[in-house]
Amino acid sequence: MDFDASAKAIIAGVGGKQNIVSLIHCSTRLRFSLSDFDQADLDELKAIDGVLGAVIAGGQCQVIIGNDVVDMFDAVQNELGEVTGQATKGPKQSWGKVVLDFIISVFQPLVPAIAGGGILKALLMLLAMFGWISDSSQTYQILTLVGGAPLYFLPILVAITTAQKLKVNPLVAVSTVGVLILPDLVTMMTKGTQLFGMNVMNVTYSSQVFPAILSVLFYAVMERFFTKYSPKPIRIFFVPMMAMLITAPITLLFLGPLGYVVGEGFVSVILFLNTHLGWVATALLAGALPFMVATGMHKPMIPYVVSTFSTVGKETLYLPASLAHNISESGTCFAIAIRTKDTKMRGVALSAAISALFGITEPALYGVTLQHKRALTSVVIGSVIGGAYVGIVGLAGFTIVGPGLASLPMFVDKSNPANLIHALIGFGLSFVVSFVASLLLWKNETNNEAVKADATTTTSVAAEDLTAPIAGQVLPLSAVPDDVFSQGLIGQGIAVDPSEGRLVAPTDGTIEMVYETKHALGMKTDNGAEILFHIGLDTVQLNGQYFESDVQVGQHVTAGEVLETFDLDKIKAAGYNPITMMVVTNQDNYAVAVDEVTDDQETQSVMNIAKLGV
Structure with a gap:
């Protein structure tokens, strides 16, 4: 792979150097903060050599690279030099995206240091358990302190990443936060002390993250204030002096x-x-992690994991669930590598399986799982069953790293040797269940495509036309700014940019589901097709506000009958995208053909569904 050529193409794909505000990377993704996200061409990015996928999620343009992410990051950095983009340019982002981008930018860079130190401590405990080193030796104690240093100095690390995100002086910010863990001040707080006549609360700030974040946020305000109003000749010392003088107390x-x-x-x-x-x-x-990782929404779990470690020293929810998911991805891909007749798919699946086995799942997700519904089903089955086991036994993780074969020492618990045994059992259970499920469920796509292509000549087909369920601009699913729909993970169908708030039945059928927040409902047509209607993106957060359902589960409806009404203007005013999707969820049994339409066509056919094998 020519990393330099791919790097140039990636920079062009995100809108050019002038559109880039900042760039970081995680274990598999390049994460761009952009001035104008509309300038990013996701299709162009996905076509670049070495790119597994591209999404806009969490206030970032995320380019999925996989195992070569460090090499690609270096190549992109070499091309970029000094980033010149300005965050103030471009369309205004929602508060949710801004907060999510801030959280990821602060916590993501912490992971390597914490993971490295945690694995070192786990390996030392493992060696002590086998009797290969004495836990009372000075060597053991010093190396344990080395492994614990990242967590102890977590406020300092957080101060650095927060200052970098806020673009303020990181050295002064670290100096200010460092006051919290000064040994002399810690001693004073332990004995009880006052500042300006007010009691200083005795808090152990080592390993804490939120005090450092709040401190640097306030420091950033002070730095900008004094920079703006102080004379230039004295700024070099006056700004940091005043900012520290006010922020520290x-x-x-x-x-x-x-x-x-x-x-x-x-x-x-x-x-x-x-x-x-x-x-x-x-x-x-x-079971939800495949979808969370695909959209990058697993990253907000990092603050919880870091905070849990600093408080109780272990984590019993996210890391055990990640173990079940990661290994299920591996088991599924290994099975597909055996079952598939496609040589290219076999190579992709085998490579992705090995990567997932060691805790890196993006190659499996974007190369295999998300592109094949049966593979995704196998992963979810293995994840849920494996997750249930590790949840029942109370498995605990002791460092922040992607669970996998090489990182199993993260589950070493000196006080509970059975914890590692449970991790191994959960590892094996997730792998076996997903592997067997994939062997049973997988079908080679060449056969499916042949069946669909020849359906009109080899089978009797029951077909029907569906009209648009709502008035507005009819769009392909690929235009939906949500990977779950745009990549067809739920099913094939159409989207509508609504011009009015009235959802109607596109054909005759029976209502099978009305979501409690009323933003989604499902129906089964008289022909047996299962159709999902989803009004808006993230509108579940409205908790039913602005929606009114006109039907009940079990009710039979006819084409054109009103299913739901909603206040379109208020949904838009609340900051939500009202784009509405209609997808066929049992598409393995139906051939779905989407008509090419662009105008308001509520009363005209927009999609044809044909039942196979009738």
């Missing part, structure tokens, strides 16, 4: 304790849910 008296309480509360809520839902929470999270 405010942090000690108010922001630090507030951040500590927020962190403790955040972890307590998650632990409460985990305790009361038990293994069900782990199983459900494991």
Whole structure:
């Protein structure tokens, strides 16, 4: 692969150097913050050599590379030099995207240091358990301190990443946050101390993240304020002096304790849910991870994991669920490599299987799983069953790293040797279940395509035309800014940019599901096709506000009958995209043909569905 050529193409695909505000990378993705996301051409990016996929999610343009991400990142950085894009340009993003982008930018760079230190400590405990090193030796104790250093100095690391994100002086920001863990000040707080006549709360700030974030956020405001109003000749010392002078006391008296309480509360809520839902929470999270990873929505879990480690020293939800999901991806891909008759697919599946076995799942997700419904089903089955087991036994992870074969020491627990055994059992169970499920479910696409191509001559076909379920601009699913729909993960169909808030039945059928938040419903046509209607993107967050359902589950409806009404203007005003999707979810039994239409065609055919094998 020519990384330099691909790097130039990637830069062009995201809108050019002038459109790039910042660039970071995780274990498999290049993550661009852009001035104008409309300038990013996802189709162009996906066609570049070495690119597995591209999505816009979490306030970033994410280019999925896989195992070569570091080499590609270096090549892109060499081409970019100094990034010149300005975050203030381009369309305004929603607060949700801004916050998500901030969280990812602050926490994502922390993972390598924490993971490296955590694995080192786990390996040392493993060696001690086998008697190959004494845990009372000075060598063991010093190396353990080395492994624990990233967590102890977490406030400093967070101060660096937060300052970089906010584009303020990182050295002054670190100096300000460093006050929180000064040994002399820690001693004073332990004995009880006052500042300006006010008591300073005794908080152990080592390993804490939220106090550092709040402190740097406030410091950024101070730095910009004094930079704006101070004379240029004295800025070099006056700005940092005044910013530190104000920020450090405010942090000690108010922001630090507030951040500590927020962190403790955040972890307590998650632990409460985990305790009361038990293994069900782990199983459900494991089953949802393929979709979360595909859209990058698993990244907001990192703050929870980091906070949990700093509070209780282990994590019992996300990491065990990730183990079940990662290994299920591997098992599925290994099975497909055996079953497929496509030489190219066999090579992709085998490579992806090995990568997933070691905890890197994006090659499997984008190269195999998300492109094949049966593969995705196998992964979900293996993930849920494996997740249920590790949830039942209470598996705990002790460092932040993608669970896989090489990182199994992350489950070493000196006080509970059975924890590693449970991890191995969960590993094997997830692999075997997904492997067997994929062997049974997989069908070579060449056969499916032949059946569909010859359906009119080899089978009796029951076909019907469907009209648009809503007035507006009819669009292909590929135009939907959501990978779950645009990549056909749920099924094939059409989308409509609505011009009015009235959803009608496209044909005769029976209502099978009305979602409690009323933003989605399902019906089965009299011909047996299962159709899902989904009004808007992320509109589930409205909790039913602005929606009114006109039908009930089990009700038979006729073509043109009103199914649901909604306030289009208020949904738009609330910041949600009202684009509405109509997809056939049992498409393995139906040939779906989408008509080429572009105008408002509520009363004309937009899609034909033909049942195969009738």
